[in-house]
Amino acid sequence: MGIIKISDELHDDIRKSCQVMSRSINAQAEFWIKMGRLAELNPSLTFSELIANELASANAETPLKAVK
Numbered sequence: 766m767g768i769i770k771i772s773d774e775l776h777d778d779i780r781k782s783c784q785v786m787s788r789s790i791n792a793q794a795e796f797w798i799k800m801g802r803l804a805e806l807n808p809s810l811t812f813s814e815l816i817a818n819e820l821a822s823a824n825a826e827t828p829l830k831a832v833k
Contacts, residue, residue, distance in 0.1 A: 771779075771794075783793035803815045810818070 776790075779790055779793050779797070782797075783790050786793060786796075788796065800812070800815060803819075804810075804812075807815065
């Protein structure tokens with residue numbers, strides 16, 4: 766475990782997002798870091814595809830698609 770230095774603006778964005786997503790500040794930052802890394806490693810995949818792949822890797826069911 767380590768400490769990273771981030772801007773005050775990014776910290777404020779993380780704080781706002783973590784409340785909406787029901788995550789701790791650290792969990793929200795870790796999620797963004799992980800998803801950003803996955804996006805860089807898989808530039809052809811969408812966010813939804815990245816999430817679906819992560820759920821599949823965890824042997825979790827993917828949620829039903831929203832009906833429009």
